[in-house]
Amino acid sequence: MRIRLILVACALCGLGPTCASATERPNIIVILADDMGYSDIGCYGSEVQTPVLDGLAERGLRFTQFYNTARCCPTRASLLTGLYPHQAGVGHMMSDSGFEGYRGELNRRCMTMAEVLKSAGYGTYMAGKWHVTSDVKPDGMKNNWPIQRGFDRFYGTIHGAGSFYDPNSLTRDNTQLSPVTDAEYQPANYYYTDAISDHAVRFISDHNTQQADKPFFMYVAYTAAHWPMHALPEDIAKYKGFYDEGYGAIRRARLRRMKELGVVPPDIELSPQAEDWSKVKHLEWEIRCMEVYAAMIDRMDQGIGKIVQSLKDTDRLDNTLVLFMQDNGGCAEGLGRGAKANLPRRPEKPEAAMEPGELQFDMIPKKTRDGWPLVQGPEVMPGPADTYIAYGRGWANASNTPFREYKHWVHEGGVSTPLIAHWPAQIKRHGELEHQPGHLIDIMATCVDIAAADYPTDYEGQQIKPLEGRSLTPAFQGEEIEREAIFWEHEGNRAIRVGDWKLVAKGDTGPWELYNIRADRAELNNLAAAEPTRVRVLSAQWQQYAQRADVLPLTPYYKNRKKKTAGFSKKKNFKLIADADLPQNKSPMVMDKAITVTVKLAAAGTQGVLVAQGGSASGYVVYQKSEKIWFAQRRQGKIFTVSGMLPTGAKNFVILLTKVGDVTITSGDRLLARGTVPGSLQSMPIDGLQVGRDAAGHVGDYGVTDDFAYDGTIQQVQIKLE
């Protein structure tokens, strides 16, 4: 390890004999902002005041063509794993469509940066938004929570969006909490952006007192400036008057600054304006939306300032790689903006306050902690805790100056992000711009490189997919990164970039558009008709990628929607007696669900079915045979099993199946078996459920033709769905 470490470090500083920090691996801080456009921070052309980020840029390197995936969940999956999002299981959001690329959960065929760096001896910390699991409940499955995916400590939200004053699924390590009764963090006024910054600072300071000899990796995932427009009055006040002239004035001013800074080519054109300022109906409200948006970014920058200060205080700033980027472009979603507000007008008096220790489960809270119902719509000035409003398409268009499209789309407005890389010990290109394209997949590769970590081929018995990204370290030194292509897919929106050329399409049936990005990064001059051969070659290359990287079938989550609305039982918890026999519509709706089966025996037998749901096409069964306990799952006729030896006389078993197919069988404290099946069931079994036998078509292969009735006495079978 040490030899490789020195080689890596020396490669960074040009193999010179005076390589000073060859033996000291850097700390790494990855800062991710949420739903912000390419031109939203000062050093990329914004009027929003971000002196801290601008300072990092001045003493570091800015990438002008860095890319994300166009959406929250896939970006986080890709950033965390160094793979394209579908390969990590998160091609869309947090719903499970049954296909490898669309499970809505990080799978176990990828590693997170925290898992990799922890095994290389790093302390690993995270503050902020997780959003790569659908398991957000306080007492549910946690196998894909930060602590279970390699982080030593975590403070933040498991879910994606929420109130900044009362975030839902707020969690420290593995415990969800109320900001009101959280004994470890009691600021004068709770505001999530500050809470993230304060915990990041706390992690640095604790690391420094507890294990100063180790390097650390920290992932700081802010939710600024994602909707709702929530910001503190003193920050909003700073932007009074900034936005009174409207979208066009801001877009033109930004483009002028961007050209001066060099973050876009001097001859780039401005994409068409999305909304007409002269037609805005609620002018003050529209102005206020952008003032709040700016204030949210401002507050995040102040927080990053606290993190930088704590690096200075612990004498770590020089040898820490700080990376700043954004998860997708400005967001045109119209949440809470309708003239007919979804929520009622502000009442005269509040309702009953929430209980202090009450957990917040709602992305849009029903009321504030002190009892004010939430209000939306153009009558309501955004900012305070009882509002929930997005800043809208006109401003998103300004955020993405000068590019086309928004979050969700893979045109430049959806996928372009700043990347600031600050590392005084190794990056000497202070204030310079790097124009080579890069993508989130490169961050893991960079971390593995500079931490001299091993990225394994297999881990805990699972094969791990090889990294897709390239280390950015050559670019840190002004050298070339070798790369063939960068690919995108989100909601059927597709793109590939090879060199200066980008082929891009909207939706799963939209025609390919071809652009020369060097000449036309605003994607205004479609060359597809003029260059059919290039279109053919690039689209074939994209198709090949889609095939190998779990992108296909395209948009399975749309096609599954109908299937999921069928009228099955909505019960989540079934307590069943020995001879229970349920028809399909009364049986547990196990499709796309994690299940926990708890069996209690009155008298232990030797063989037979404990509980079976389904038949010879689809279903699952728990049974005893040959001194073993078995879990079997049937999928399109194929059987998958996990089994373990049964302790004599055992009367209690718990069988757990996660959505991604991890199975454990325990009896009391004893682990009897662990294994995997492909995942949760993809269809609701047609046959019903029986306790103590498997009627009609068999789920498992028991070697008998009858119902394989259990020869002991069952007291109860409980089935819980998540």
Ligand SMILES: [Ca+2]
């Ligand atoms: Ca986002």
